[in-house]
Amino acid sequence: MNNPTRESITLVTGVIGADTHIVGNRILSMALEEAGFKVVALGALTPADEFVKAAIETAADGIMVSSLYGQGELDCRGFRELCIEAGLDGILLYVGGNLVVGKQSWEDVEQRFQDLGFDRAFANATRAEDVIEQLDKDFAARAEAKK
Template sequence: MTKKTLVLGVIGSDCHAVGNKILDYALTEAGFNVINIGVLSPQEDFINAAVETNADAIIVSSLYGQGEIDCRGIREKCDEAGLKGILLLVGGNIVVGKQNWQQVTKRFRAMGFDRIYPPGTSIETTIHDLREDLGITTLLGVI
């Protein structure tokens, strides 16, 4: 089976590199081909990397609270670049302050994200969701 390709990075003016490296390591160990574009990444870097690698998903991380601003319009830009329907995930401290998470999720869904993860979400949850969403199965069924 061909490995699924994921584009991973930290969006906007966010320079939180440690979590990005941990995600990269865990996703690679889980069997994914990870294209890590690093920190301080504009939307265009995620999109260009996804186009160049024929990625199956884009994972956007943000820890400095401005993710909502940084992520606006990314689904439309993906569609324009020929990535219509690509799986979009976002997680971390994506908004400022302690906001109602249901409302945060609703706003990010409206922006076109498929999965929205609050602070403290385990990487195992993300890996499980990716496997489910990308249809990765084993001889025993879906992992």
């Protein structure tokens, strides 16, 4: 099997929980679309179960969760478990934004989100190009592992 093309990959994007900060998520969604990915954009104020429901309905390959209001760690607890319960065990999970309150070591924050089951965590103001580059690498690695 060859590496998947971007056009064959569907990603669900949205802003989790009570967060209304949509601009960064919209910029990322537009960049993903321009790069060739199929994007299902849920917008702001999205409960975790709505991400999962959208991923099932669209046969998504990945879910990209944004949070900018500092409560991402609380909102994302149990997210991977929701995916597993819904039969999405292997779905790629990314999270990014201003994920916690206060100044904290990014390495600690990143590790906490990986412990929550996210494959990647990105700090606020990460360039869309860097996220896309990582997506390409992660989907290529998954395709290679299936060989």
